[in-house]
Amino acid sequence: MTILEGLKPQRVMYYFEEMSKIPRCSYDEQRISDYLSNVGKALGLEVIQDKALNIIIRKPAYKGYENSPTVILQGHMDMVGEKTDSSNHDFSKDPIKLEVEGDYIIAKETTLGADNGIAVAMALAILESKDIPHPPLEVLITSNEESGMTGAAALDPENITGKILINIDSEEEGKILVSCAGGERNLITIPVEWNETLDDEDIYEIVVSGLKGGHSGMEIDKGRGNSNKIMGRVLERLNRSIDINLYHIEGGSKSNAIPRYAKAVISMEKANIEKANLSIKEIEKELRFELLSVDKDIELSFTKTKDKKDRAFSKETTKKIISFLMLFPNGVYTMSMDIEGLVESSNNLGVVKTTDDSVTMESAIRSSVGSLKTYIADQIRLLAENLGAEWESTSSYPAWEYSRESYIRDIFKDVYKEIYNKDINIDAIHAGLECGLFKEKFVNMDMVSFGPNIYGVHAPGEKLSISSTERSYNLLSKVLEKIH
Missing domain, CATH: 3.30.70.360 (Alpha-Beta Plaits)
Structure with a gap:
């Protein structure tokens, strides 16, 4: 029995636990990049693994969505490795020790890697799914986000065809980010x-x-x-x-x-x-x-x-x-x-x-x-x-500057209102998101960033809300269904 067995969304939790077994701090990403490549190939999908270890996996549209615009689901594969003074954890070889406490998945003596492993887990679950209607998808998983965003910087624009990007690297449910700081x-x-x-x-x-x-x-x-x-x-x-x-x-x-x-x-x-x-x-x-x-x-x-x-x-x-x-x-x-x-x-x-x-x-x-x-x-x-x-x-x-008009932002607003009967918060963040680099490479890219509740990011004791993850995954699935 696995630690996260029985938690929902089941396949999201499965992939999150599998990735937690693979060391993946910045600059040590060959193993996680190879794993992601193998998952995509096992699903029978087109996979690109570039020299920077970025992974791009393409999935054709759900039946009836062939003429919908291609959507990019984006996150990063690396994590920050921090531990308590008393911990003997070795980030180069040891799996992250996951524990479940109430509504939270937590790593008590180390960082959890929910930043940004949960984004990758959601994307893989959607790639695997057979019952979620969606437009053509490009899952983009970048390398070395935490130590300079060099994966995003090295990304070849020729490998990306989508014009709508959903970044899943935010840590507060109930809001979408539309701007971020440069660094x-x-x-x-x-x-x-x-x-x-x-x-x-x-x-x-x-x-x-x-x-x-x-x-x-x-x-x-x-x-x-x-x-x-x-x-x-x-x-x-x-x-x-x-x-x-x-x-x-x-x-x-x-x-x-x-x-x-x-x-x-x-x-x-x-x-x-x-x-x-x-x-x-x-x-x-x-x-x-x-x-x-x-x-x-x-x-x-x-x-x-x-x-x-x-x-x-x-x-x-x-x-x-x-x-x-x-x-x-x-x-x-x-x-x-x-x-x-x-x-x-x-x-x-x-x-x-x-x-x-x-x-x-x-x-x-x-x-x-x-x-x-x-x-x-x-x-x-x-x-x-x-x-x-x-x-x-x-x-x-670079910074990601606010755009006055956004199709994907409006979709998120409508779907959130439909599900919860309240408005989603539109916000900016004082943190670096890869959206700034993508906006520089793809001037007309329409982007938002969202994610589930994660607490204590980049510090030991980092924890992820299980219920928030389920709600965020359901929101993403409904948003993809509306892009038709």
Whole structure:
């Protein structure tokens, strides 16, 4: 017996569980791409698997729908791999451990992969179905959406014939999205100068933990703590009053996830240990007060380690790293004046890493206004130039701008009203959807985005509503039936 056996829609749940067995984090997608290709071929359908591992599966129209416009059902195959500090899950080989709690499918110690596995599962179930009336279909499942949308960027327009696209990468039932933010990934590389260590100094680890994290678009307005920024604050406070040596710093794992954990390794004269300990307790108290409503479980630990280090960052390198962490733009930048409650632009300092010769910092900029995206990137670039670091824009994707007229939007509105006797919400999102890239490639493409309720996206404990999935699948089936 499978974990999701008996849940409805049965074939959607079947495919979702099957995909959960296949490791599929960004850049590790050969296995899931091959699986999807094999499913399409087993169904006797035309399949294209391109060099970027994107999958396109074509299904002819239901009888009587041959003259209807071709509809693209679209989602992405990769997922964000985040886990709790205590988890030993290996995303390169372990299946996601699914559990059912009431109305939810949940992965307690890791991300669930409902973003965007549920879209793929819905599309596969419709491809398999024999009793859902529909126009000609092209199921487009892209690769590497979570780390730069490179699959969508590499998509050959010649492989797509449809002019209507339904993106199933939204996470709130009862609304359809008609616009999204564009984005850009920035990489800062700080060259490291090394000094020999002092034998008479003890070495300590500072750890920031207990934060909720989350999606850097969907949750950026929640005011949650960013572990990398917090670590910068801790180090600045210590370095201001105590002569510290910094050996190592790390935090976060994905630029598009609000980081939950950060660690720094430092040393200092033994006479300053008690002062450092008191400072960290003072900062922890301040942070718990500041974050009481959003991240009350934050913890700062200060622990002596037996590890010995042969070298530490120079004082100049340490100063640069702390300056970057303190001055790096982070969080909500501007709010929209046109759509109430919509974040217009933001930045997330998602990843800090130490290598043999550098410290790198990765961030994800989002904005529904292209000039603001450029403005934030320019600020980061100038910060790098003034602090003697290298700046690079590693990827960029456009915003999806609102269209005044939309046939598929009207279909969704009519069908939702017919089913629930109320209006569906029309909204925009402060997150990157591949719709922006598709709109750039296919100027006249008519698009909407929708999906079931998913909570805690990009963080351990992510969960998917079972009843919402069933309703969303039924809505999609009815919408396809109306495109006639």
